[in-house]
Amino acid sequence: MADPNWHGGNYYEADDHPHRGLAVARMAAHITYLSDSALHRKFGRELQDRTDVSYGFDADFQIESYLRHQGSTFVERFDANSYLYITRAMDYFDMAAEHDGALAHAFGETDVRFCLISFTSDWLFPTAESRQIVHALNAVAASVSFVEIETDAGHDAFLLDEPEFFRILSGFLAGAAELRGLNGDTATS
8 A cells, every 4th residue: 555556546547556565565475474484494594696695675585586576476466455355354354253252153053064274383374263263163063173284384384285284185075075975965065
């Protein structure tokens, strides 16, 4: 929104898109998708296309180059207002609030089988929040499985090659398909 090309969200009318602001927003957010140790393992303090630091404002380090790339490619495929609305929707989302502060009440009538998978290094959706959901589901005797996977890959772990994640998810989905077959349920869920 600080980008002068944002025009109060009316940038289509001005035919002037806030690409710089959106790129910076993506760069800042992208840091939360990885863990501190994953960032260090992947980039460390390695220099980008140089042998000495410049002490300037160009991208001296690989992490700077990586984040700039993430920002510049993001603006080609995402709309700034959409990004703002999605992030605000995440900020405002609170299932318990709609049920007098009791998260369990949100699941009171469910007959769904749940599988919650958490990653130890996920800053965006920490394990403690997943455990709150598990406790709420347990409180209403819902069918819930929960596993916390040890990884330093951060929030992006579900996008990466995490064998334990794929094994658990595949097992859960296979079990769900088998139950549907046993019950004669052909509907998809």
